Amino acid sequence: MLRISQYLRELAHAEQTGQWPAPSRRDSASxxxxxxxxxxxxxxxxxxxxxxxxxxxxxxxxxxxxxxxxxxxxxxxxxxxxxxxxxxxxxxxxxxxxxxxxxxxxxxxxxxxxxxxxxxxxxxxxxxxxxxxxxxxxxxxxxxxxxxxxxxxxxxxxxxxxxxxxxxxxxxxxxxxxxxxxxxxxxxxxxxxxxxxxxxxxxxxxxxxxxxxxxxxxxxxxQFQSTRAALDRLYERAWQAARDGRDEEYVTGNNDADGPYLLQWVAARFARWAEPLRARLQAWGGxxxxxxxxxxxxxxxxxxxxxxxxxxxxxxxxxxxxxxxxxxxxxxxxxxxQRPRPVEGRCAQCQYLAICNGNTRTRAQQLTGNPWAEDPGCYLSDEEIGLPADAAKAAPRRATILLKEVGHA
Structure with a gap:
């Protein structure tokens, strides 16, 4: 589960004070x-x-x-x-x-x-x-x-x-x-x-x-674009609440790509705080x-x-x-x-693996029979996850084909 409000409250604090807050003792301990x-x-x-x-x-x-x-x-x-x-x-x-x-x-x-x-x-x-x-x-x-x-x-x-x-x-x-x-x-x-x-x-x-x-x-x-649009709206609402000091909690679950997407969302708007947030999300661990x-x-x-x-x-x-x-x-x-998990395909090459931890694994197992196959529910593009250009041009991946079969694409 991604605790969006927790991280955006930290961002609001950083914007107000010029310093990203240290994690609480509870946050830093497993x-x-x-x-x-x-x-x-x-x-x-x-x-x-x-x-x-x-x-x-x-x-x-x-x-x-x-x-x-x-x-x-x-x-x-x-x-x-x-x-x-x-x-x-x-x-x-x-x-x-x-x-x-x-x-x-x-x-x-x-x-x-x-x-x-x-x-x-x-x-x-x-x-x-x-x-x-x-x-x-x-x-x-x-x-x-x-x-x-x-x-x-x-x-x-x-x-x-x-x-x-x-x-x-x-x-x-x-x-x-x-x-x-x-x-x-x-x-x-x-x-x-x-x-x-x-x-x-x-x-x-x-x-x-x-x-x-x-x-x-x-x-x-x-579909993935609808998911991204919804998350943009959710992050905007959570940011508004954090900035205004509202006692509201926004969280997401069942797709840990939301962590990397939150990092991208913050980097596009508050670039100087991207690295502190990256460290916090890696500590979260997906x-x-x-x-x-x-x-x-x-x-x-x-x-x-x-x-x-x-x-x-x-x-x-x-x-x-x-x-x-x-x-x-x-x-x-x-x-x-295991850390990192023995994931395959684009998940194994993803620059955000330390943040999302390969996601839920259920989707991959249900659609391919292999729990370590790349996650077919990841809505991040090849370019966003840092996939090499030559890999992005490779033959269609099995997960992509399966998504088309069930109506995702």
């Missing part, structure tokens, strides 16, 4: 353990088009019991995991969710809740606020008509928007999550305006990744799947992140998470933890 996104339940009241979990409104057999969840939490705490993001399906459909959240808070985890928001009424909003979640993220994939089409349920937009309002009124830190595709790109800027109008704390811009229904619908992914971000699904299977549900590393019922996570006998985990 996380003690991975952030764990935990799909506690697969059941969901919606069947969204881009759901990586392919959830539906029925029970799924074999899910971890409360006692099993508690045992895993003990291991996560001992392994120094700092953050638990409780997700689904729709996590609010799990009867013992608040028992789990309460124990997590008492153990000292930062606890987030990832919800579609449609089940949150005033009474449930009271309970969420009383629970003390550190953050609640709610998905809005467009305005009313667009969102309801994505979520495949009439009225979903109004209920999700109502949930944001209910939580905000109770002092809960809330975020709006948006996944851009060619089908909802037209609502991106209106959603930015809605965020500010509703005084939402955070805007999370997610690129479509090729997993679950997102993989099925990858032919409808926004994609952290298999390193600083982990996923546990509803059945206890561990994955490098939520977009790798088709690839299991082991199950917490058989081995502790801490052992699974550090086991590099698995070739994918060995490669993900």
């Amino acid at each position: 996380a003690p353990g991975p952030v764990v996104i935990w799909n506690l339940i697969r059941r969901c009241n919606l069947t969204c088009k881009h759901c990586y979990a392919l959830s539906a409104d029925h029970d799924y057999a074999g899910e971890l019991s409360r006692d099993e969840v508690f045992a895993v939490m003990d291991d996560l705490k001992a392994f120094h995991v700092p953050v638990l993001i409780l997700s689904g399906g729709e996590p609010l459909m799990r009867p013992d969710l608040f028992d789990i959240a309460d124990r997590a808070k008492r153990m000292g985890f930062y606890v987030g809740l990832s919800s579609n928001g449609t089940l949150i009424d005033p009474a449930l909003a009271d309970r969420i606020a009383a629970q003390g979640f550190d953050y609640v993220g709610i998905s809005l994939d467009g305005l009313r008509e667009t969102h309801d089409q994505f979520r495949r349920q009439s009225g979903a937009f109004e209920r999700s928007l109502a949930a944001l309002r209910l939580l905000r009124a109770r002092g809960v830190k809330v975020g709006l999550r948006y996944t851009m595709t060619a089908l909802n790109a037209h609502d991106f800027e209106p959603l930015l305006d809605l965020m500010r109008q509703e005084q939402v704390d955070k805007f999370y811009f997610s690129h479509l990744n090729y997993a679950g229904r997102g993989n099925i619908h990858r032919g409808k992914d926004a 994609n952290s799947s298999g390193v600083n971000v982990a996923n546990i699904d509803n059945l206890g299977e561990v994955h490098p992140d939520t977009m790798w549900w088709h690839y299991g590393l082991g199950n917490v019922r058989a081995r502790p998470f801490s052992q699974i996570w550090m086991d590099t006998r698995d070739p994918l985990m060995a490669g993900l933890k």
Whole structure:
């Protein structure tokens, strides 16, 4: 995840003082353990088009019991995991969710809740606020008509928007999550305006990744120029907020080319600060799947992140998470933890590899079968990434051909 606002606040400070601020102690130290996104339940009241979990409104057999969840939490705490993001399906459909959240808070985890928001009424909003979640993220994939089409349920937009309002009124830190595709790109800027109008704390811009229904619908992914235009607008909005001292957070996920693109955006406007920002982005290090971000699904299977549900590393019922996570006998985990990663093609030659770390790897694996192939979702040109002129004239790359086949080009 790229924390755009963090870097642009540093830029605003540099513009005001003439000096780029030193990283905080927290920023300069590596996380003690991975952030764990935990799909506690697969059941969901919606069947969204881009759901990586392919959830539906029925029970799924074999899910971890409360006692099993508690045992895993003990291991996560001992392994120094700092953050638990409780997700689904729709996590609010799990009867013992608040028992789990309460124990997590008492153990000292930062606890987030990832919800579609449609089940949150005033009474449930009271309970969420009383629970003390550190953050609640709610998905809005467009305005009313667009969102309801994505979520495949009439009225979903109004209920999700109502949930944001209910939580905000109770002092809960809330975020709006948006996944851009060619089908909802037209609502991106209106959603930015809605965020500010509703005084939402955070805007999370997610690129479509090729997993679950997102993989099925990858032919409808926004084209690269549309992506770049959206990011330009997002960076402009985040810069405006940083310059004006607004308490707004803008982040992106699922495409770590956003880091190099932010560097280019800043270099074109504030050239003298490009190198300090480059150093900060290299310290960030780009994609952290298999390193600083982990996923546990509803059945206890561990994955490098939520977009790798088709690839299991082991199950917490058989081995502790801490052992699974550090086991590099698995070739994918060995490669993900390697620095630099064993990427191929244009990724291997990219001048920004130290910043993006080869990106998510899911797109390459889904489209070519090779997790180390060049990333077909990278929207930076050959010239921008410093590819030699003769390489740019070479025969068409396999990933480019595949993109044409699924409608990207």
